[in-house]
Amino acid sequence: MMMNRQYQLIDRLRSDRLLSAEEIVELLRCLDHEGRDYLFSQAAEVRQQIYGREVYIRGLIEFTNYCRNNCYYCGIRRSNRRLTRYRLTAEEILGCCEQGYRLGMRSFVLQGGEDAANSDSYLTPIIRRIKERYPDCAVTLSIGERSCESYQALFDAGADRYLLRHETANAEHYALLHPPEMSWAHRRRCIEQLKEIGYQVGCGFMVGSPGQTAGCLAEDLLYLRQVEPHMVGIGPFIPQQDTPFAGHPAGSVELTLVLLALIRLLLPDVLLPATTALGTACADGRERGLMAGANVVMPNISPRYARENYRLYDNKLNSGSEAAEGYQELRRRIEGIGYHIAESRGDCRRS
């Protein structure tokens, strides 16, 4: 009997680490329940070969929710007046790191909106202080589009990694998600510059955002294959009530898991988080993400008032409890599915 087409495509993706855009679209269309399970097991196997049963952790510090941008999907967009804006002080940021370090974290992500207060002269001393105090830790920035000089200055201050999701590799789709003053080409240039400077770079996109087609997703995957980022962040689109996309349906958890697995096969050694959005869309979303090929989780270590107001989307996972308690719960869940948390910087094992 001829082998079912979906298995052929999955096997070829695993051996060649590549499919054409047409084949990716075909696979997304023909994948059935058994095909998905097969895909997840292949991705878990590849993940296991490279990263074993270890899960890397990053302490996420959402240090400002001021943003000059007006992305149609995002709850911290400039025009959202129904949001209490906040900005952590340098001392508060260092306090988060101290707590994270005590919990065993050796990697911190400073994430925030594009806040005018995030000048180089404000950020560089903070980065330096973190690296001085915790020389065994990696610092990741996720603060949007900046000049090449600024990326260089932050790198020179000690930042190791930079997350800048490309959001969508399709220019028309990009224009549907963002106001006209935002540029798809500029964002891609930023990602190129970050790579050139020497950062470990992360890009990524939302799954199921308004206007996204299977063709868009194929373009996203081929863009990843071309950029070869060290990290890829993806999660389902989740509507936020105070945005223009409030009435749009959320992206599917199943499709997000499929994309995680496809990314693991395309870029076997990539650092792939099971994101907060995935954990928000579904109670065991992050565990299912790990079983579909993800190998990173990013527990939130921001102060409670910050977690409550960093409202990218509705019902964002935010264990009302203290960050430390939320983390212990996450650790139990990870151990519950046979993985364990590594107390390390969690660098990419790229040879």
Ligand code: 5AD
């Ligand atoms: N749903 C899911 N993800 C979102 N992001 C922003 N808004 C939403 C939303 N409504 C993602 C974007 C951004 C990252 C910080 O969060 O991809 O890059």
